[in-house]
Amino acid sequence: MTESSSSAEVTTKTLPDVLSFWFPKPGGSPDGSREYMNDPSYIGSQMNDWFFGGDAMDEKSRAFRSLIRSEGAKHSASELDKNSHEDLIAKIVLFDQIVRNAFRADPEAFAYEDQVKEILEYLLQVTDDKQTEISEDALSAFVNREDVTFCDCYFVGVALSHQEKAIFHGVDIRMYDYVAKRWPDTQKMVDQAVEFAEHHVAVLRRFGRYPHRNEQKGRESTPEEQAWLDDYDNLPGWAKSQLTKKE
Numbered sequence: 072m073t074e075s076s077s078s079a080e081v082t083t084k085t086l087p088d089v090l091s092f093w094f095p096k097p098g099g100s101p102d103g104s105r106e107y108m109n110d111p112s113y114i115g116s117q118m119n120d121w122f123f124g125g126d127a128m129d130e131k132s133r134a135f136r137s138l139i140r141s142e143g144a145k146h147s148a149s150e151l152d153k154n155s156h157e158d159l160i161a162k163i164v165l166f167d168q169i170v171r172n173a174f175r176a177d178p179e180a181f182a183y184e185d186q187v188k189e190i191l192e193y194l195l196q197v198t199d200d201k202q203t204e205i206s207e208d209a210l211s212a213f214v215n216r217e218d219v220t221f222c223d224c225y226f227v228g229v230a231l232s233h234q235e236k237a238i239f240h241g242v243d244i245r246m247y248d249y250v251a252k253r254w255p256d257t258q259k260m261v262d263q264a265v266e267f268a269e270h271h272v273a274v275l276r277r278f279g280r281y282p283h284r285n286e287q288k289g290r291e292s293t294p295e296e297q298a299w300l301d302d303y304d305n306l307p308g309w310a311k312s313q314l315t316k317k318e
Contacts, residue, residue: 084135151189235279
């Protein structure tokens with residue numbers, strides 16, 4: 072952790088704050104309704120903050136550092152069934168999205184991948200460490216749950232893309248088939264999400280992991296990985312964004 076990590080940190084943010092920050096409710100939306108999270112216009116309006124928010128979004132995200140650490144410390148895979156669906160989505164956003172803004176180019180940006188892995192396994196019915204594939208039934212069941220929104224699926228898909236564990240490779244692409252069927256008016260966004268996922272899985276299938284994380288995770292790069300990293304101009308933007316230095 073960085074020098075800002077301290078046992079004296081006070082957690083003032085909550086999991087509901089994560090959802091209201093990442094998915095701000097538009098004016099006029101009824102209390103308790105999450106229907107706006109299926110609206111293509113709303114989703115499109117948030118894309119810039121989600122993926123291109125820059126320093127301003129990083130600064131806002133740093134307010135969640137203590138919550139990230141406290142939720143990470145008390146996380147238990149065996150107690151995930153005690154969480155509401157919205158809490159689980161908030162934790163995915165917290166540990167997979169906000170953390171990357173809050174700890175940009177710092178090892179802590181990738182320190183909560185196990186927590187995300189366990190939540191994904193819970194949501195997609197992975198019950199055995201020896202299981203090698205996520206079933207179509209599990210994907211369909213998740214996407215078609217009454218309490219699931221497009222945005223939930225979208226950020227579960229992004230989290231799947233970020234996972235290095237082989238069982239998740241390409242699962243986001245398969246899941247988006249069900250997403251497009253449930254919300255056909257989001258097809259354009261689904262197509263973009265599939266393209267994003269394909270770029271990620273191509274790197275995973277080539278290296279078995281993400282080389283741009285090696286330095287932060289204390290891993291030694293192979294010669295092939297180093298050659299990929301050294302070709303900075305051709306690195307995808309999502310890989311460049313977490314490098315500690317730009318050659």
